[in-house]
Amino acid sequence: MVNPPPVLSTVPTDTWVVADWEDILTFADDPTLVSGRFYYDEGCMRIEMSPIGSAHSQDNSIVSTVLVLYAAIRNIAIKELTNPNLRKARLQEAQPDIAYYVGKNLRFPPRNNAPVNLSELDPPTLVVEVAASLEDDTTRKQKLYQRMGVQEYWVVDVNASKVIASYLTPTQSQLIRESQVLPGLDINLVEEAPKRAQNEDDGTISRWLIATLTQQ
The missing domain is CATH 3.90.1570.10 (tt1808, chain A)
Structure with missing residues (x-):
């Protein structure tokens, strides 16, 4: 059985969280995060979803x-x-x-x-x-x-x-x-x-x- 992809509610946005490299690749493919911007450094991930005015x-x-x-x-x-x-x-x-x-x-x-x-x-x-x-x-x-x-x-x-x-x-x-x-x-x-x-x-x-x- 294939595990379903993670959903938006499983990861806090606009803050750094501990994550593996595979996590950021998975979240990057999540359609609910298509407008997000992704950062990764030293085992931590940040997904920015703040609106741009x-x-x-x-x-x-x-x-x-x-x-x-x-x-x-x-x-x-x-x-x-x-x-x-x-x-x-x-x-x-x-x-x-x-x-x-x-x-x-x-x-x-x-x-x-x-x-x-x-x-x-x-x-x-x-x-x-x-x-x-x-x-x-x-x-x-x-x-x-x-x-x-x-x-x-x-x-x-x-x-x-x-x-x-x-x-x-x-x-x-x-x-x-x-x-x-x-x-x-x-x-x-x-x-x-x-x-x-x-x-x-x-x-x-x-x-x-x-x-x-x-x-x-």
């Missing part, structure tokens, strides 16, 4: 615009992945809001619908999480991305229109106010864009960004 969506979009326009104007190679599934089998799993491969000799994942296999592929250079509650994003998730090999990690605080940016090494993290992987990008400029987005449309903000960056 307008503030989250707008800040996600405008931060993406800032990064891509900056890279284009500064002639920096960049590849953006929106809500990718990053996986190092049996060790780590994450689904950040945005991830970027940045820099010379850019190598990014092939175009398919499989999780990004970090056992065979390089991790993203920069990961961005957009959050209204910062406790997990600035602690446990940061450690997760650090272990994955991500070089730079940003948490966008939608309530305060702030960006908490960290440069990561395998053993340390350092708060920064200028990006190290997108040289010269001032975090103050990144923070200004979501503030403007509260009253301005995306086209207006894009024109402001282009004018500002081309004058620097």
